[in-house]
Structure formats: structure tokens, C-alpha cells
Amino acid sequence: MAESRHSVFRQFAASDWNGFLKGVEKEGLRVDRNGFIAQTPHPEALGSALTHPSITTDYSEALLELITPVCSSTSEMMESLRNTHRFVQQNLGDEVFWPASMPCELNGDASIPIAEYGSSNTGRMKHVYRQGLAVRYGRMMQSIAGTHYNLSLPDSFMEIWQRALGDQQSMKDFKSDQYFWLIRNFRRRSWMLMLLFGASPALDASFVDGVRHDLTRLGERSWFGENATSLRMSDLGYHNNAQSSLNICFNKLSTYTQTLDRAIHTNWPAYEAIGTQRDGEFIQINTSILQIENEYYSAVRPKRTARSGEKPIHALESRGVEYIEVRCLDLDPFSPVGVSEAQVDFLDLFLLDCLLSESPRIGDEECIMLDDNYKDVVAKGRDHALTLCQAGKRTPIGDAATAILDGLEPLAEILDGWSGGEVYRKALSAQRGVLSGDGQVPSARVVDAMQASGLGHRDWTMEMALKHQNTLRKEGMDAAVNASFIAAAKDSLAQQQQIEASDTMAFSDFLEQYLRS
Numbered sequence: 001m002a003e004s005r006h007s008v009f010r011q012f013a014a015s016d017w018n019g020f021l022k023g024v025e026k027e028g029l030r031v032d033r034n035g036f037i038a039q040t041p042h043p044e045a046l047g048s049a050l051t052h053p054s055i056t057t058d059y060s061e062a063l064l065e066l067i068t069p070v071c072s073s074t075s076e077m078m079e080s081l082r083n084t085h086r087f088v089q090q091n092l093g094d095e096v097f098w099p100a101s102m103p104c105e106l107n108g109d110a111s112i113p114i115a116e117y118g119s120s121n122t123g124r125m126k127h128v129y130r131q132g133l134a135v136r137y138g139r140m141m142q143s144i145a146g147t148h149y150n151l152s153l154p155d156s157f158m159e160i161w162q163r164a165l166g167d168q169q170s171m172k173d174f175k176s177d178q179y180f181w182l183i184r185n186f187r188r189r190s191w192m193l194m195l196l197f198g199a200s201p202a203l204d205a206s207f208v209d210g211v212r213h214d215l216t217r218l219g220e221r222s223w224f225g226e227n228a229t230s231l232r233m234s235d236l237g238y239h240n241n242a243q244s245s246l247n248i249c250f251n252k253l254s255t256y257t258q259t260l261d262r263a264i265h266t267n268w269p270a271y272e273a274i275g276t277q278r279d280g281e282f283i284q285i286n287t288s289i290l291q292i293e294n295e296y297y298s299a300v301r302p303k304r305t306a307r308s309g310e311k312p313i314h315a316l317e318s319r320g321v322e323y324i325e326v327r328c329l330d331l332d333p334f335s336p337v338g339v340s341e342a343q344v345d346f347l348d349l350f351l352l353d354c355l356l357s358e359s360p361r362i363g364d365e366e367c368i369m370l371d372d373n374y375k376d377v378v379a380k381g382r383d384h385a386l387t388l389c390q391a392g393k394r395t396p397i398g399d400a401a402t403a404i405l406d407g408l409e410p411l412a413e414i415l416d417g418w419s420g421g422e423v424y425r426k427a428l429s430a431q432r433g434v435l436s437g438d439g440q441v442p443s444a445r446v447v448d449a450m451q452a453s454g455l456g457h458r459d460w461t462m463e464m465a466l467k468h469q470n471t472l473r474k475e476g477m478d479a480a481v482n483a484s485f486i487a488a489a490k491d492s493l494a495q496q497q498q499i500e501a502s503d504t505m506a507f508s509d510f511l512e513q514y515l516r517s
């Protein structure tokens with residue numbers, strides 16, 4: 001019998017281990033003092049949403065996205081994220097930064113302004129893509145916010161790992177295979193992250209106005225799922241019928257890119273009926289199931305940094321997987337920056353174990369089972385009677401979760417032994433406490449806090465938003481760091497102007513060229 005990957009890893013020396021490379025993309029709505037989505041443009045003090053490296057917008061003009069650089073430690077990443085939050089909070093005026101995944105008060109699609117990126121062809125295409133999302137799915141779904149966690153392993157580790165496994169592939173192919181190995185196990189275990197970090201069990205009544213649902217009243221203007229962990233990841237959140245037919249295959253890079261490419265080049269009758277233009281203005285990029293790769297909603301994605309003008313799918317095909325993006329994380333409303341250090345350290349441990357554990361290809365039957373497990377935990381993960389399908393039998397969710405945590409213990413001891421600390425054992429212990437009854441999963445904490453306060457989703461979250469804003473504004477910033485943010489904002493505005501001035505092609509020609517590439 002071949003030696004297990006865990007056994008191979010245990011034979012490494014401390015000098016063979018270089019840690020993780022990591023980064024975060026954290027979204028959040030700008031909201032006025034009445035708890036309503038902001039109608040104001042992206043603040044000029046924050047720079048250009050088109051070109052700023054760390055402060056941009058996602059779907060809506062009101063939906064900020066804060067991006068850290070690639071960092072080599074959790075503390076470095078968290079400090080970067082906190083500094084960006086501090087700068088943003090100083091420049092929001094009377095507005096607040098919404099700390100929950102489910103949005104503030106809305107008034108239908110018309111109340112959600114689509115992000116603007118200026119007059120350049122690149123900026124217009126980003127706006128048209130978002131118009132396409134509006135006509136396909138409505139704007140309400142796009143007002144939801146989350147945290148995306150990006151992780152990779154250094155090339156120096158990958159070289160040692162490849163030699164230890166005796167693999168003879170090119171480094172590009174080896175790395176892609178390893179990341180898809182990790183992704184397959186992530187798909188098997190992703191329900192665990194929804195249990196431990198799902199934090200959107202409630203929502204404002206305006207989000208489901210006129211929509212059929214099975215939620216329970218929480219005060220006059222709120223609803224909640226009695227055992228839900230993440231309404232953001234439920235059918236009320238990121239869900240649409242066209243994508244449910246895609247069957248994107250995560251077994252290896254070639255099947256992933258082929259099935260994704262097919263979706264980008266397969267017309268969908270409902271989108272064909274809409275057309276690409278209305279009154280002479282583009283309202284979607286094309287009429288395919290997906291306009292571009294980023295439209296595909298998934299809990300995890302293999303990623304490669306694309307060059308200017310390069311499609312993500314082509315970047316993956318030509319240079320392989322560079323990192324993985326975990327996309328299923330709700331904002332932690334109790335944290336001023338939406339994520340905690342202990343959470344990140346646990347994610348590192350969890351993802352590394354996904355790489356080291358056996359990971360056979362996922363067949364159609366297992367794929368359906370994994371999707372069902374994930375949906376069940378999203379909808380009713382706090383029900384202690386819930387069982388998950390594992391190895392052909394039903395297992396109580398508590399037993400299944402404990403088994404995963406037990407399996408992480410030896411790995412935490414190895415990593416802490418190499419570093420001489422207790423980071424990973426503490427991160428693991430914190431999650432044991434959550435599941436053992438000493439603490440609460442975040443979704444339960446949110447519901448209990450709302451009920452104890454007597455406030456609904458909007459007013460309780462507004463209180464948290466003001467508390468976080470006060471905390472971050474009081475902390476202030478190092479003068480040099482603040483000056484660097486001011487300079488980056490000015491530089492980004494100048495860069496946008498340069499891009500707009502250099503455009504010579506009509507937008508229709510630009511779009512046609514992009515679609516042909």
C-alpha cells in the first residue's frame with residue numbers, strides 16, 4: 001500500500017515548511033444613518049473603483065470591496081485589512097459600513113445602484129456585466145456581501161512536496177493537480193464551514209418583500225431561519241435556475257475549464273429573449289448561460305492572476321492554478337473587519353488537511369450527495385437532529401463535525417511543533433468550544449443577540465455598524481500609512497483618467513473583440 005500523504009508530510013523538517021500565502025477580499029454595503037442602502041456615489045476620497053489596488057466596489061456602487069495584498073502571515077493580513085477599514089471609516093462621512101452579509105433596508109431593485117467605473121471601455125464593460133446580472137437575476141441578490149479567502153502554498157514548498165511524492169509532471173501541472181486535489185476534499189467538507197462560520201440566519205423584511213419563503217418572524221421587520229446558518233448561501237441568496245444546470249466539474253483543471261467554457265458559449269433561451277441591447281444601450285455582455293467566468297457562483301474557485309485583457313479561463317489553461325479562493329464565508333458581524341484571526345488560522349489548517357487527505361475523483365452520485373449535505377447545513381445546520389450522508393450512511397451532524405476536528409489535531413500539533421507556538425491548536429480548540437456547548441456557532445449568536453436586544457435585523461446590525469465605526473475611528477492610523485492610502489487614492493484617479501484618455505476603439509468593437517478572443 002502506498003504511503004499516505006499525511007505520512008509523507010510528517011517526514012518533513014521544520015525548514016521544509018514555509019507557511020501559507022494568503023489574502024482576503026471583504027465586501028460590505030455603505031448605508032445611511034436610517035439603515036437604508038446608500039444612494040451616493042463611491043466616495044472620491046477612496047479613489048477610483050476601477051484602478052485602486054485595495055479599495056473597489058463589487059456589484060453595487062454602494063457595495064465596497066476591500067482587498068489585501070498577498071501576505072505570508074495571518075497577523076500581516078489582518079493588519080492590512082484593518083488599516084484599509086480604518087481609512088474607509090475615516091472617509092465615509094455620515095454613512096456606515098454594514099457588517100452583516102444580508103443587506104440593510106432596501107426598496108426593491110431600483111434602490112440598488114449598479115457600480116460605475118467611468119467612461120473607458122474596460123469600465124463600461126464592468127458596468128454592462130453588472131447590468132447583465134440585474135436583468136438575469138435581479139439586483140436584490142447582488143446586494144449580499146461576503147468574505148473571500150485566498151490561499152496558496154509557496155513554490156518552494158510545492159517543489160519539496162513534488163519530490164516527496166515522486167511526481168514527474170511539470171510544476172505547472174503538478175500545482176494544478178494538487179489544488180484540485182484540495183478542492184475535491186473541500187467540496188466534501190465545505191458544509192463544516194457553513195456550520196462553524198455561517199452568520200446570516202436573519203434578514204430584513206424588505207429583502208423578501210413579495211417572495212415566498214418559510215422563514216419565521218423576528219420582530220416587526222425581520223425574518224429568520226430557526227435552524228439556518230447562512231441565508232446568504234441558501235436559495236434566498238446566491239441561487240438561480242440557469243446555473244443549476246451547469247454541472248461544472250471540479251475533478252481536474254481540464255474538466256473544470258471545459259465545462260466552464262461550454263457555459264460561456266452556450267446560449268440560454270431566457271437570456272436570448274432579453275437581448276444584449278435595450279434602447280441602444282448594452283444591458284448584458286452576451287446571451288450565454290454565463291456572460292463571463294466570474295458569473296458562476298460556487299463555494300470555491302481555482303484561480304490564476306490574469307494579465308491585462310486576458311480571460312480568467314485562458315490564464316488557468318496557459319499557466320495553471322495559482323491559488324484557491326474560498327467564497328462561502330459570511331461576514332462576521334461581531335468583528336470590526338468581518339473576519340477574525342482565529343478563523344483564518346483554522347481555515348489554513350482545514351485547507352491544508354484537504355490537501356493531505358485522500359481525495360478520489362467525485363462521481364455524479366457523490367456530487368449530488370455533497371450538494372445535499374451543504375444545502376442541509378445551510379438551511380438547518382443548528383438542528384442537532386440533522387444527519388448528513390457520509391460513506392453511504394446517515395451520520396449526526398455533531399458526530400461528523402467532531403470527526404473532522406479530531407482529524408485535524410495531529411496536523412495542528414505538527415505545524416505548532418515546527419513554529420514553536422500554539423496557533424493552530426488554539427484555533428482548533430476555539431472551534432471545539434463552539435461545538436461542545438461552551439460557545440455558540442455564529443448563526444446562533446446572531447439570533448440570540450437580536451432577540452436579547454429586542455431589535456430586528458436592521459436596527460441590531462446598525463448598532464453593530466456604529467460600534468465598529470467608533471472603534472476603528474478611535475484607533476486612528478499611523479501617519480505614514482494614512483499618507484500612503486491618500487496617495488494610492490490620488491494615483492488611482494489619475495490612472496483611470498489615463499485609461500479613458502487612451503481609448504480609441506468604439507465600445508461595441510471592444511466588446512466584439514473581447515468575445516472573439
